[in-house]
Amino acid sequence: MMFDEHNEITDPILVRLRNLDKLREKGIEPYKKKFVRTHLISEVRKDYENIEPGTETGVRVSCAGRILALRTHGKATFADLKDGSQKIQLFASLNQLGEEEYELFTNLDIGDIIGVEGTVFKTRKGELSIKLEKFEILSKSLRPLPEKWHGLKDVEIRFRQRYVDLIMNEDVKQVFYTRSRIISLIRKFLDEKGFIEVDTPMLHPIPGGATARPFITHHNALDMDLYLRIAPELYLKRLVVGGFEKVYELNRNFRNEGISVKHNPEFTMLELYQAYADYLDMMDLIEELVTYVVQEVKGTLEFEYQGIRLNFNRPWRRLTMVEAIKEIACENVSFETDIETLRQVAKKYGADVKPYYGKGKLITEIFEKAVESKIAGPMIIYDYPVEVSPLARKKEDNPDVVERFEVIVAGREIVNAFSELNDPIDQAKRFYEQVKLAEAGEEETQRFDYDYVRALEYGLPPTGGAGLGIDRLVMLLTDRYSIREVLLFPHLRPEEPEEDPVIERAKNDDEIR
RNA sequence: GGGCCGUUAGCUCAGCUGGCAGAGCAUCGGACUUUUAAUCCGAGGGUCGGAGGUUCGACUCCUCCACGGCUCACCA
Numbered sequence: 286m287m288f289d290e291h292n293e294i295t296d297p298i299l300v301r302l303r304n305l306d307k308l309r310e311k312g313i314e315p316y317k318k319k320f321v322r323t324h325l326i327s328e329v330r331k332d333y334e335n336i337e338p339g340t341e342t343g344v345r346v347s348c349a350g351r352i353l354a355l356r357t358h359g360k361a362t363f364a365d366l367k368d369g370s371q372k373i374q375l376f377a378s379l380n381q382l383g384e385e386e387y388e389l390f391t392n393l394d395i396g397d398i399i400g401v402e403g404t405v406f407k408t409r410k411g412e413l414s415i416k417l418e419k420f421e422i423l424s425k426s427l428r429p430l431p432e433k434w435h436g437l438k439d440v441e442i443r444f445r446q447r448y449v450d451l452i453m454n455e456d457v458k459q460v461f462y463t464r465s466r467i468i469s470l471i472r473k474f475l476d477e478k479g480f481i482e483v484d485t486p487m488l489h490p491i492p493g494g495a496t497a498r499p500f501i502t503h504h505n506a507l508d509m510d511l512y513l514r515i516a517p518e519l520y521l522k523r524l525v526v527g528g529f530e531k532v533y534e535l536n537r538n539f540r541n542e543g544i545s546v547k548h549n550p551e552f553t554m555l556e557l558y559q560a561y562a563d564y565l566d567m568m569d570l571i572e573e574l575v576t577y578v579v580q581e582v583k584g585t586l587e588f589e590y591q592g593i594r595l596n597f598n599r600p601w602r603r604l605t606m607v608e609a610i611k612e613i614a615c616e617n618v619s620f621e622t623d624i625e626t627l628r629q630v631a632k633k634y635g636a637d638v639k640p641y642y643g644k645g646k647l648i649t650e651i652f653e654k655a656v657e658s659k660i661a662g663p664m665i666i667y668d669y670p671v672e673v674s675p676l677a678r679k680k681e682d683n684p685d686v687v688e689r690f691e692v693i694v695a696g697r698e699i700v701n702a703f704s705e706l707n708d709p710i711d712q713a714k715r716f717y718e719q720v721k722l723a724e725a726g727e728e729e730t731q732r733f734d735y736d737y738v739r740a741l742e743y744g745l746p747p748t749g750g751a752g753l754g755i756d757r758l759v760m761l762l763t764d765r766y767s768i769r770e771v772l773l774f775p776h777l778r779p780e781e782p783e784e785d786p787v788i789e790r791a792k793n794d795d796e797i798r
Numbered sequence: 799g800g801g802c803c804g805u806u807a808g809c810u811c812a813g814c815u816g817g818c819a820g821a822g823c824a825u826c827g828g829a830c831u832u833u834u835a836a837u838c839c840g841a842g843g844g845u846c847g848g849a850g851g852u853u854c855g856a857c858u859c860c861u862c863c864a865c866g867g868c869u870c871a872c873c874a
Contacts, residue, residue, distance in 0.1 A: 295843045297808050297825060339832095354834075361831035378831060395824080408832050432809040432823050434835050439809085441866045453809095497873060542873045543799085552874070637871080698874060729872075754874055767867095768874095778865065781848095 297429045298786045301394055305425050313389075315425035320400035323347045327370035329405060330413060338411040342404065346415065348373070349400040349423060351452065354433060357391050363414075364393070366401065367452075374414040375401060382417060390417070396426030396452075427787055444775050457770075460763045463582060464771055467759055470578045471535065471555060478570075480531040480557060485520035487513060487537070493737065494518030494676070496729045497540040500550070513539035518676065518750070521558050522705060523740045525748050533557035535755070546767045547697065550776050553755040562749035563678075563704040564688040568665055571692060571700050571751055572599050575663070575758070582762050590695045590761050593661050601692070605668040606652050614655035620644055620670075620685045627651070641725040645670025645685060658696035665690050669703075675715040675731050677703035699758055702751030709741035 294300050308315045324346045333342060350368035360379040365372055379387045393399065403417040431437040436453045443450040443457070450457050472482065490509070492499035494516030502511050517534045524532050535555045542548060559566065579586055579597045586597040604612065607619045616630055627647035631638050634654035638647065649670055660666075667690035671679055677687035689703035706712050716733040723730040759771040769775035 295825075297843095300825065356833050356836055357830085358833060358836075359830040361833080363833050363836085365834075374834070376832075380831080408834090410832065410834080412832085412834065414832090429808045429824065432835095434823065435810040437809075439805095439866090441805090442809095444866090495874085538874085540873065543871075545870095545873085546868080548873060554874080635870095701874080752874085757874075780865070 296786060298427055301425070301427045301429075302786060302790060304392065304394060305427065307392075308422065308425065311389075313422065315422050317400075317421065317423045320349050320421065320423050321347070322349045322400065325370040326350065326366065326368045326373045329373060329415070330371055333405050333407070333413055336407050336413070338407050339409050341406045341416075344405045345402065345418075346405055347400065347402040348415065350398065351426075352393055352395055352397045352399060353430075355391070355393060355395060360387075362387075362391050364390075366399070366415075374408075374412050375403075375417055376406075376408070376414045377417045377420075382420075386420070389422075390420060393422070394426055394429075396428065396430045397422060398424040398426070441777075444769055444777055445780060447773055460759075460765065460771060461773060463763050464759045467578055467582060467762060468535065468755065470581050471574065471753075471755075474574050474577055475531075475533050475557060478531065480533045480559075481529060483521070483524060483529070483532050483534055484536070485514075485517045485524070485534060487539075489514045491732050491734050493732060493734050494520075495538075495540075496675075496731055498542060498729060500539050500541045515540050516554070516752070517556050518752070519734055519737045521556055522745060522748065522750070523737065525558050525560050525705075526740045526743055526745050530560035530746070531558070544776060546769075547757070549756070549768050549772055552768070552772075555753040555755055556750065558705070558748055558750040560746040560748050563747065564667070564690055564702055564749055567702040567704075567749040567751045568603070568667075568690060570749075571702060571753070572601055575692070575700075575753075578758070579762065590764055591766055593695050595661060595663070595694060595761070597663055601663045601665050603665040603667060603690075606648060606666055606670070606686075607668070609656050609660075609664075609666055610648070610652055613659050614651070616651060616655065618648060618651060620648070639727070641722065641727070643670075643672045645672030649673045657693060657698070660693040660696055662692070662694040663699075664693050666693055674703065675719055676706055676712075678706045678708075679711070694761055697757055698754070699761070700751055700753050702749065705745065705748040705750050707741060707745035707747060709738050712741050713738050 294303060305315055326348055329346055329348065336342060348366065348368060350366045352364050353367050353372070354365040356363040362377045364375040364377065366375050377387060377390045382390060400421045400423050401415060401417055402419040403415040405413070406416050407413050431449065431453050437443055437449055488502070488511040490511060492512040492515050495518065497515045499512040499515050502513060503509070504511055516538055517536070521532055521534060533555060536553065537551050538554050539551045541550065544550065559570070576586060576597050576599055588595060610616050610618055618627060618630055624644055624647070627644055628638050631647045631650045631654070634651060636650035636654050638650070668680065668686040669677070669689040671685060671687050674687040674689050677689040680686050680688055687703060691698045692700035706715065716731065716738070719730040720733055756768050756771055760768060763771060765771050
């Protein structure tokens, strides 16, 4: 019900629409195009935070921001103003503003965006404030903000209307400042090492570079299906063939898989490739990169993630997959173990063992089910089975495994890296093995990419490559349990449009016109 | 996709074994020139997520649906 028995408007949006109308009746335009401010609120705070209570600086400043609280006391009113940098108290008095302006100020709604001009002073209670001389409504807010004390907690509203979450929850805003910082630190680190950032296609005719189900889309003019990329890997290595010896791409991948606390359909990856390097060089580079970022962001290399103690001091512990299984799960398995035993062990840990799984896949299953989640880390797990690594170079003294490693932190993979397979004949064989697996019924396999093999035929220098999951790194450094907390707009099902009095108003205006 | 849990005023939440729908904040009206979760007086505000069903009677029990959370599976 939007009207009560006295025919008063009770719907909060209608109340605010009425307030908007009142402003327009007074000839005040509530949506301005520009406001020149002299100070960010943080600058005012920085310059005058230390003045004594009761001090009038006489210094004039103009600031702008959103009203988050209003405390009226008859002929004087306090308000909290928040801009992108900080919050400050405003003091408005009838004396200073005059009757008309003062009434306008007390009738502001919480959430309104205003520009102010006044002098800096500190109240007797020691609150740094701006004594208003002038103010201007810059944007009228038509929707009530959540309650000031409990704030916004409803997770669904927080994600659907992230803008409200960001207004209300400073810690959420900090997560995204940190995210931005992490990304720019990574770019800075790689740029200084002589890497160049490149943009390769997001629309792939063949989804490659990873094992995952792709999103399919369609190009109308060419009448062809295209896939949103699942990884940029094959394009980046083509660039190494072309002579870019240090390249990286830091951008989105798309995978048509389940959504969970660790998975979003689109997520951000860093992939980097360095010519004339191998996976051991990648271990060093990744250790250096990650410890640099951790130190810059956390100020220390030892911290807790969700109660798990992490220690990023170098060198990180390095174990082969088989060693890790032995040490952490106390299972003595290897490529020497007969396949039936491997199957039994894998099943024991809950793996869904398919008949066509070879020893390598079974060992990987055992590692993932029995070991991975128990590692605090960071720990480097290396010597991955060739069976699960179709793009990595085989180890010279052991053809069962490849020169590949993953970095595990808090039970999760955050880095995957290897010496790139640069033998075109071997690569073609691996693609054929993937095709055979697909025929055997494996749902997720890599597709045969003829042009990629052709590129290798020209000669890919020995190359080391690595991929780093940015979202997961951000989760670690911001201590967030869910990936949604580090994505500004995590994927959600569409909602039913709610009734919106503002849109109703717009429709009615149209009818009048 | 499976399992478990949740959805009550603008927000945060109560609401017992089925019996008149509640609080705080916000809003509206009034008082108040140093408050800061301002205070004081007064008032209004609900399709109890949606649709069915059981019942004399459903926020409460049952079924289905929607959305969300956690979890398992696929995956990073």
